[in-house]
Amino acid sequence: MELPAYDPQWLKDLLRYMLIVRCMDGRMMKLQRAGRIGFVGSMHGQEAAMIGACSALEAQDWLWSGLREGGAALMRGLPFSEYIAQMYCNSNDTAKGRQMCNHLQHKGSHYPSWSSVIGTQLPHGVGAAYAAKVRGLDEVHAIFFGDGATSSSGFHSGLNFAGVWEVPAVFCCVDNGWAISVPSSQQTAQLEYERKGECYGMPGYAVDGNDVLACFEAMKTLVARARGGGGPSLLVLRTYRMQGHSSSDDPTRYRDAAEVETWTKRDPLERITRFLESQGVLQAGEYARMESELLAEIDREIHIQEAAAPMPLKSLVEDVYGDIPRHLRKQYNEFLGVAKRYGDADVGDGVFPL
Amino acid sequence: MTTRTLLQAINDGLHTVMKEDPSVLVFGEDVGVKGGVFLVTEGLQKEFGKERCFDTPLSEDGIVGAAIGMAMNGLKPVAEIQFQDFIFPAFDQIVSEAAKLRYRSGGQYTAPMVIRTPYGGGIQGGLYHSQSGEAYFCHTPGLKVVIPSTPHDAKGLLIASIEDPDPVLFLEPKALYRAVKGEVPEGHYTVDLTTLREARPGKDVVIFCYGAMVPVAMKAAELASENGIDCRVVDLRTLLPLDEEGVLEHAKAVGRVVVLHEAPRFCGYGGEISALIAENCIEYMEAPITRVAGFDTPFPNTLEHHYLPDHRRVLDAVERTYHF
Ligand SMILES: Cc1ncc(C[n+]2csc(CCOP(=O)(O)OP(=O)(O)O)c2C)c(N)n1
Ligand SMILES: [Mg+2]
Numbered sequence: 001m002e003l004p005a006y007d008p009q010w011l012k013d014l015l016r017y018m019l020i021v022r023c024m025d026g027r028m029m030k031l032q033r034a035g036r037i038g039f040v041g042s043m044h045g046q047e048a049a050m051i052g053a054c055s056a057l058e059a060q061d062w063l064w065s066g067l068r069e070g071g072a073a074l075m076r077g078l079p080f081s082e083y084i085a086q087m088y089c090n091s092n093d094t095a096k097g098r099q100m101c102n103h104l105q106h107k108g109s110h111y112p113s114w115s116s117v118i119g120t121q122l123p124h125g126v127g128a129a130y131a132a133k134v135r136g137l138d139e140v141h142a143i144f145f146g147d148g149a150t151s152s153s154g155f156h157s158g159l160n161f162a163g164v165w166e167v168p169a170v171f172c173c174v175d176n177g178w179a180i181s182v183p184s185s186q187q188t189a190q191l192e193y194e195r196k197g198e199c200y201g202m203p204g205y206a207v208d209g210n211d212v213l214a215c216f217e218a219m220k221t222l223v224a225r226a227r228g229g230g231g232p233s234l235l236v237l238r239t240y241r242m243q244g245h246s247s248s249d250d251p252t253r254y255r256d257a258a259e260v261e262t263w264t265k266r267d268p269l270e271r272i273t274r275f276l277e278s279q280g281v282l283q284a285g286e287y288a289r290m291e292s293e294l295l296a297e298i299d300r301e302i303h304i305q306e307a308a309a310p311m312p313l314k315s316l317v318e319d320v321y322g323d324i325p326r327h328l329r330k331q332y333n334e335f336l337g338v339a340k341r342y343g344d345a346d347v348g349d350g351v352f353p354l
Numbered sequence: 355m356t357t358r359t360l361l362q363a364i365n366d367g368l369h370t371v372m373k374e375d376p377s378v379l380v381f382g383e384d385v386g387v388k389g390g391v392f393l394v395t396e397g398l399q400k401e402f403g404k405e406r407c408f409d410t411p412l413s414e415d416g417i418v419g420a421a422i423g424m425a426m427n428g429l430k431p432v433a434e435i436q437f438q439d440f441i442f443p444a445f446d447q448i449v450s451e452a453a454k455l456r457y458r459s460g461g462q463y464t465a466p467m468v469i470r471t472p473y474g475g476g477i478q479g480g481l482y483h484s485q486s487g488e489a490y491f492c493h494t495p496g497l498k499v500v501i502p503s504t505p506h507d508a509k510g511l512l513i514a515s516i517e518d519p520d521p522v523l524f525l526e527p528k529a530l531y532r533a534v535k536g537e538v539p540e541g542h543y544t545v546d547l548t549t550l551r552e553a554r555p556g557k558d559v560v561i562f563c564y565g566a567m568v569p570v571a572m573k574a575a576e577l578a579s580e581n582g583i584d585c586r587v588v589d590l591r592t593l594l595p596l597d598e599e600g601v602l603e604h605a606k607a608v609g610r611v612v613v614l615h616e617a618p619r620f621c622g623y624g625g626e627i628s629a630l631i632a633e634n635c636i637e638y639m640e641a642p643i644t645r646v647a648g649f650d651t652p653f654p655n656t657l658e659h660h661y662l663p664d665h666r667r668v669l670d671a672v673e674r675t676y677h678f
Contacts, residue, residue: 038478039478089655089656097654098480098481098654098655099480099481099655100478100480100482100483103480115481116439116480116482116483117439117442117443117482118440119412119443148411148412149412151411151413151416152412152413152443153413153415179383179412180383180384180388180391181384181386181387181388181409182383182409182411182412186409186410186411187411187412254388310656311657313657313660315654315657316649316651316654316657316660317649317651320650320651320652327620327650328649331649331650332649335649335660335667337670338666338670339666341666341670342669342670343666345659345660345662345664345666346659346664347659348475348476348478348529348658348659348662
């Protein structure tokens with residue numbers, strides 16, 4: 001097969017972005033194991049899917065997140081500092097420590113806040129794409145979600161509305177084989193997720209989600225189609241969740257070591273690295289240097305965020321409304337009164353189970 | 355009798371009923387091989403097979419809607435919603451369908467089923483793994499709402515819920531899953547869904563509460579007793595339908611009332627208790643009825659221990675009520 005002529009620097013950047021995801025993920029997992037942060041939903045194994053697909057987006061396009069696209073947001077402009085602050089839920093966190101760890105956002109690069117509730121973002125992405133269309137904005141909305149989310153009503157209403165309204169959106173289904181402990185075979189009787197697009201009048205395609213260039217090319221075509229007024233489409237990125245569902249999950253309870261082994265051999269970073277080396281784009285030792293530079297940069301930021309102050313108490317009653325209503329001021333003041341008389345509340349010791 | 359945690363008691367209850375009644379099915383997200391994210395259904399699939407305990411696709415409205423149909427056609431579904439926070443996609447099926455089927459069909463069709471789901475804070479789960487939504491459901495005639503606080507009650511109430519002729523929402527205080535232990539009888543027994551439980555006798559102030567707030571009330575009561583205030587603690591345990599006579603009896607006997615829950619105060623369940631007492635026996639009250647509740651905000655993350663009512667806030671209310 002003839003490969004398109006890629007700019008060597010662009011290729012190297014692609015690898016670097018994937019490596020950022022891998023390094024950030026590894027460091028966050030370490031922090032979680034050390035008890036410094038509460039929860040990590042690992043991106044390990046999905047680097048090519050998110051980086052390849054999102055490389056096809058322009059700066060003005062939006063990225064609607066499933067559970068594991070924080071790494072793509074890093075490429076699109078989410079600073080390391082904000083990423084790590086969110087994981088610490090400290091006073092530098094732009095979401096003011098209100099979300100669980102790993103619920104990232106970045107307004108500057110159009111990466112909206114997302115809830116833990118699976119599937120809710122699909123109709124949001126469709127509505128925003130509709131707004132872009134009505135307002136004549138040159139935006140494409142990339143709407144990410146997992147294989148599990150295809151069972152949610154948000155998936156069905158999202159794709160249905162998108163089809164009827166012909167919005168500039170690309171639905172990106174990250175099929176990593178698992179929804180916590182539920183394999184795709186229990187999730188759907190149509191394992192070719194891409195064929196679900198047809199029911200809503202949009203084309204659906206599947207691509208090897210561990211091949212970063214394939215993900216990029218497929219997404220580029222569909223983004224161009226959406227941008228040109230051709231309407232929505234569904235792209236399935238077939239990949240694998242290498243770790244547990246989250247830092248609290250033990251996947252050995254429910255899946256085969258042999259399956260994991262198969263996918264270990266398909267590691268997306270190894271694949272692109274080997275390819276770039278064979279093309280003479282990447283020199284010996286460059287990968288290791290890149291990695292150690294990135295880890296050092298991440299570690300510097302971890303030290304800064306580790307020292308940041310926790311969220312102040314009054315953030316309890318802020319941002320519920322545009323301004324703090326009287327009844328909340330009263331509740332807060334009563335609460336302070338109790339703390340003054342009886343001392344501060346004890347930090348709980350409950351642990352998150354999944 | 356065996357000493358069990360609340361979680362083990364629920365598992366034991368499911369086990370007991372599944373053994374006795376082959377029409378009982380347990381299903382939901384991750385309840386099969388994994389045994390649930392909290393491990394409440396651990397071992398059930400192994401013992402009873404994939405036909406009796408199985409994973410579903412990721413769709414809460416699908417889970418509850420299908421449970422209704424099963425119940426209408428001779429099965430006894432015990433559906434799990436992984437977190438109460440994720441029940442809202444199924445709100446329509448619960449409120450419009452399960453709760454109203456008997457009424458709209460003139461009693462020709464019914465949906466005897468149980469929806470189990472962990473609720474409440476205490477696990478650093480942020481705003482979507484911590485909510486206490488009981489008030490939404492208690493506003494729904496046709497539904498029963500049950501919240502245990504001890505291992506003994508958890509098993510007995512669960513078995514009673516599964517045997518009940520009407521749909522029951524069984525809310526499990528996740529903060530207590532492993533935090534409370536107690537004696538649990540072997541085999542089949544029920545705790546009826548019509549009576550509250552006096553968790554601690556006392557004559558000066560009565561604290562009405564349920565679920566994860568019961569141990570908080572008990573601790574506050576203990577501290578209050580050091581200051582010479584003798585608190586009674588009442589565990590409501592079945593919120594809908596409520597044991598109204600029981601509430602009024604305790605309120606009249608003591609004359610000073612604190613109502614406690616971790617859900618937001620406004621339009622919370624405590625409002626109903628307060629109104630019930632105010633309407634029926636205000637003349638017995640020697641102090642204003644006082645509510646202690648979560649803030650009227652979404653559930654926070656890092657500040658959850660400040661949001662959740664603790665023994666300090668309860669003690670404060672008890673003392674204010676006592677010294678009124
Ligand atoms: C409505 C809803 N139900 C259940 C959950 C609990 N839950 C969190 S993630 C998850 C599985 C998601 O699987 P998938 O969509 O494939 O995404 P992945 O985790 O594989 O990235 C479940 C069941 C939830 N967050 N929201
Ligand atoms: Mg998945």
